[in-house]
Amino acid sequence: MIIRWHSGSGLFLAQLALPVVVHVYYTHGAMEEWDFIDERELQGWKGACICLTCQHFCYGVDQHCHTLLGCNARQQQLQQGDHLKKKCKLWAPTWQKEFGWAPEAG
DSSP states (O other): OEEEEETTTTEEEEEOSSSOEEEEEBOOSTGGGSOBOOGGGOEEOOSSOSGGGBTTEEEEEOTTOOEEEEETTTTEEEOTTHHHHEEOTTOOBOHHHHHOSOGGGO
16 A cells, blocks of 8 residues: 655545555544534435535544544534434535536546
8 A cells, every 4th residue: 555645735645456546635623623513403314315425525534544524514523424324404416416527528
């Protein structure tokens, strides 16, 4: 495994033995300082309209390489696992669903 730190962009680049490249974003302070979303603002959901599929969903890692999950619209963190089984009234489809993964290539 090769790991490179791009200090200007705050980006770790990890390259595995397989032909896979993984980008992990290191957040310095921003997401770490956010409060957590109140559980009463989220509702349990079974289906595709969950936090993970929302255009406001964001993630990163803290200085200890722990994954941080959050909502850019609320500027608040999600508890681990909530992104897979909950949604809120701000849920909106991602732009990829409307325009495709790389619209400029089409």
